[in-house]
Amino acid sequence: MVDSIILGGSTMGSMRRVWQPEIFYHVTVRGNNRQNIFLNEADFALFFQALHYTHQKHPFTVIAYCMMNNHYHLLIRSPKVPLYNVLTIINKRYSNYFKRKYHFFDQLYETHFFANMVSHPIGLLNVSSYIHQIPLRTTKAHTDRIELYPHSSYKYYIKQTKSQPSFINTQLLPSIIEQYPEIVAENYSTYCENYRMEEEKSLLTLT
Incomplete structure (x- = not known):
């Protein structure tokens, strides 16, 4: 499992x-002892429902996500x-579902979750590219093309659809490409797919 980039981030308590x-914020939530928290397609779908439910109560915006097992x-x-x-709200709603479905009585998530502030526009490009490339970076890649991985937001950038979730914003990242002429990329998809791990160093100064 590939860990997120930790940039001096805060635990959820200090958030x-x-x-x-x-x-x-780049938020990373892991299963306790790295256990799986999504076991099948129904679990991924239920987590999405938890996002929708929470968004109706407290509107938020997501510009990149990726759900791994x-x-x-x-x-x-x-x-x-x-x-x-x-x-x-998101984590509790999903945890309650998981525990009921699988008769699970242990702790589902790690005690400490991490949230890293990303304030620079280039930082948003880099962190979102990192997130979208995660399915390629595991020990055994989940896909050979990131647009084919079903549980990330990248598909919404490749194909704009009216059915994309209300909490997803796919306009911000492409607009950053247009605002920075020094960025050598035709569009966000090109930037994201050409992003390389060695560029993570820029996250340390551009977040």
Whole structure:
């Protein structure tokens, strides 16, 4: 399993103090002891329902996500309420479902979750590209083309559809490409697919 990039991020507990409504956060949530938290397609679908449910209560915006079997990533902004509140609802709703379905009585998630502020536009491009490439970076790749992986937001960038979730924004990242003429990429898809691991160094200064 490929871990997220940790950039001096805060635990979820301290997020109550550091939340900034205008800033996107790279959130990583893992299964306790790296156990699987999604066992089949129905589980992935239920997690999506938890996102929809929470969005109706406290609107938020996601510009990139990826769900793997034992963890998930969100690049998310919560403008109205602390992000801690949003994630608490999402995680609790899904955890309750998982425990009922599988008669699971243990702790589902790791005690410490991580949320890293990403304030620079280029940082958003880099972190979102990292998130979208995760299915390629596991020990055994889940796909050979990131647009074919079903449990990430990348498919919405490749093909704009009216049925994309209301909490997904696919306009912001492409607009950054247009704003920075020094970026050598035809569009966001080109930037994302050409992103390489060695470019992670830029995240340290552009987040």
